[in-house]
Amino acid sequence: MVIEARNVVKHFGTRVAVAGIDLAVPPGICFGLLGPNGAGKTTTLRMVYGVTRPTAGSVRVFGIDVAVNPRAVRSRLGVTLQQNVLIEALSPVENLRVFGRYHRIPHDLLEERVEELLDFLELRSHAHVPVKQLSGGFQRRLAIALSLVNDPELLILDEPTTGLDPAVRLAVWARVRALRAAGKTILLTTHYMDEAQRLCDRVAIVAAGKVLAEGAPEELIAIHLAREALECECDENEVPALLDGLPVAHVLRTADRLTIYADDVASVAETIRLRDGGERRVMVLRPANLEDVFLALTGSTLEESQT
Amino acid sequence: MNISLPHALAVWQRNLAMYRRTWKWNILPNFFEPVFYLMAIGIGLGAYVQQMGGLPYAAFLAPGLVCVAAMNGASFEVTYNIFVRMHFEKTYDAMLTTPVQPDDILAGEVLWAITRATIYGGCFYLVTTAWGLTPWQAAPWALVVIVLSGLLFAAVGLVFSLQIVTIDLFSFYFTLFLTPLFLFSDVFFPLAERLSGVWLWVAEALPLLHPVRLARLGFASRWSVVMLWDVAYILGVSALLLAICHRSIHKRLTA
Ligand SMILES: Nc1ncnc2c1ncn2[C@@H]1O[C@H](COP(=O)(O)OP(=O)(O)OP(=O)(O)O)[C@@H](O)[C@H]1O
Ligand SMILES: [Mg+2]
Numbered sequence: 001m002v003i004e005a006r007n008v009v010k011h012f013g014t015r016v017a018v019a020g021i022d023l024a025v026p027p028g029i030c031f032g033l034l035g036p037n038g039a040g041k042t043t044t045l046r047m048v049y050g051v052t053r054p055t056a057g058s059v060r061v062f063g064i065d066v067a068v069n070p071r072a073v074r075s076r077l078g079v080t081l082q083q084n085v086l087i088e089a090l091s092p093v094e095n096l097r098v099f100g101r102y103h104r105i106p107h108d109l110l111e112e113r114v115e116e117l118l119d120f121l122e123l124r125s126h127a128h129v130p131v132k133q134l135s136g137g138f139q140r141r142l143a144i145a146l147s148l149v150n151d152p153e154l155l156i157l158d159e160p161t162t163g164l165d166p167a168v169r170l171a172v173w174a175r176v177r178a179l180r181a182a183g184k185t186i187l188l189t190t191h192y193m194d195e196a197q198r199l200c201d202r203v204a205i206v207a208a209g210k211v212l213a214e215g216a217p218e219e220l221i222a223i224h225l226a227r228e229a230l231e232c233e234c235d236e237n238e239v240p241a242l243l244d245g246l247p248v249a250h251v252l253r254t255a256d257r258l259t260i261y262a263d264d265v266a267s268v269a270e271t272i273r274l275r276d277g278g279e280r281r282v283m284v285l286r287p288a289n290l291e292d293v294f295l296a297l298t299g300s301t302l303e304e305s306q307t
Numbered sequence: 308m309n310i311s312l313p314h315a316l317a318v319w320q321r322n323l324a325m326y327r328r329t330w331k332w333n334i335l336p337n338f339f340e341p342v343f344y345l346m347a348i349g350i351g352l353g354a355y356v357q358q359m360g361g362l363p364y365a366a367f368l369a370p371g372l373v374c375v376a377a378m379n380g381a382s383f384e385v386t387y388n389i390f391v392r393m394h395f396e397k398t399y400d401a402m403l404t405t406p407v408q409p410d411d412i413l414a415g416e417v418l419w420a421i422t423r424a425t426i427y428g429g430c431f432y433l434v435t436t437a438w439g440l441t442p443w444q445a446a447p448w449a450l451v452v453i454v455l456s457g458l459l460f461a462a463v464g465l466v467f468s469l470q471i472v473t474i475d476l477f478s479f480y481f482t483l484f485l486t487p488l489f490l491f492s493d494v495f496f497p498l499a500e501r502l503s504g505v506w507l508w509v510a511e512a513l514p515l516l517h518p519v520r521l522a523r524l525g526f527a528s529r530w531s532v533v534m535l536w537d538v539a540y541i542l543g544v545s546a547l548l549l550a551i552c553h554r555s556i557h558k559r560l561t562a
Binding site for chain 2: 012049051052053070071074075078079081083085087089090094097098099101102103104146147150156
């Protein structure tokens with residue numbers, strides 16, 4: 001295992017940020033931590049690279065206890081923080097050099113890496129422009145480049161695409177896939193379920209500092225819901241009559257909307273149409289996705305997801 | 308303590324890379340401050356003062372102001388600049404994703420503060436030498452005193468910066484601590500002639516007093532055993548304060 005966390009707990013005073021999490025991330029996969037705001041994702045990552053000391057439990061990375069030898073662990077991993085941390089007065093090239101020196105990369109090798117990363121993250125066009133003049137997407141790509149400067153075996157990405165436009169997101173996804181294809185292990189957090197479903201081999205859904213479910217995205221969908229989903233509008237008091245006797249795996253109500261999960265929603269839709277008589281009810285049939293699992297597990301109203 | 312010198316130097320180099328971009332805006336105001344004091348008080352007021360401590364007033368003032376320049380250089384760095392790096396720019400959070408450790412950050416920042424002290428103090432010393440107020444032969448000793456001042460005020464400022472939670476509190480540090488220190492530490496008048504008895508002993512607690520005495524005695528080649536006490540004070544207090552910083556920086560950065 002590249003990462004092995006056992007029953008990790010983190011308290012900040014009386015607040016419990018992480019309430020006992022186990023993680024096992026084998027080499028070469030992309031592992032996603034999903035969870036609402038305040039779920040404890042960032043705190044978990046900080047314990048993985050050893051900057052936050054767990055209140056209880058232990059974390060081993062590359063088989064090394066991070067609490068015992070953080071330098072050895074961190075020289076082999078890279079982290080892109082949730083917030084970009086760049087030196088705004090300096091250019092991308094200068095930022096990369098500064099970061100490379102934290103890793104004590106010898107001068108010639110560092111220059112080589114800088115050149116590679118300028119190409120890999122398409123930074124060359126503004127390689128010598130002060131960072132404060134660059135767009136959000138460019139700055140994010142630079143932040144990712146910084147975390148790759150030591151050619152890490154493990155890459156940790158905290159919400160890599162939050163706030164980026166669709167084109168930049170696609171570009172970042174492509175880089176993450178390329179890194180995974182090159183044999184690197186990736187641990188990322190995201191609020192975007194489509195992102196997780198596309199990038200991650202395995203995900204863990206976290207809420208209030210606990211893992212609610214873990215597995216491959218399709219596996220989670222199959223276990224917790226069903227293959228397909230049907231969305232329709234309906235009043236609260238209609239629901240029992242509508243669902244009566246249907247082969248439904250799971251139901252999710254949000255405001256005036258009902259989502260029904262079943263392995264064959266077409267036949268469910270058929271039955272509903274018959275029960276409705278001639279009335280046309282708007283129904284949407286689609287495959288179930290990770291977002292459905294996420295909402296089913298963490299709750300769909302804000303009250304429920306507050307921690 | 309767990310300091311790796313190469314990593315501390317990487318922290319130092321980060322600041323240098325930054326400073327090379329911004330020094331024009333940074334260096335000028337801080338550098339001119341002691342020059343203005345020298346002109347207004349040394350030359351202006353000094354014209355009405357026959358002698359002080361056996362010297363023309365401007366010559367009495369110059370060694371103390373060299374230490375003040377070093378003190379200011381180090382102080383700005385370990386107060387506002389460090390606070391911004393820690394709380395606003397999150398520089399240290401980024402460093403701690405690499406093999407750099409909190410103690411390396413502490414060491415790198417202290418080295419950098421000493422560097423800034425040396426730039427300010429050194430430039431000001433050269434101005435006073437060109438003016439004929441300090442001997443050029445004292446340059447090596449000036450460097451020693453400037454580095455010691457930088458170390459001491461880096462440690463004092465860091466202890467404060469690592470405790471506070473809002474940047475506004477630095478105005479207390481500067482107005483209620485550094486300014487009185489500046490005014491009552493032998494820079495403008497010889498304390499020994501104005502204080503008596505037990506107060507003279509109490510005054511020995513003032514940090515700026517020690518570099519100023521080292522500078523004044525050394526520049527005049529009046530070497531004395533009291534200077535051993537001054538060096539011991541500076542090294543001892545710095546070590547003690549940095550030990551406190553070591554604990555607080557871990558608490559601050561690795562919660
Ligand atoms: N240094 C700290 N001191 C006190 N509380 C903290 C600290 N860091 C995190 N917390 C609290 O711990 C909980 C988990 O925070 P964390 O940042 O890990 O969540 P997250 O899942 O990353 O959320 P987001 O999606 O908003 O980034 C939150 O309630 C947060 O307020
Ligand atoms: Mg977070």
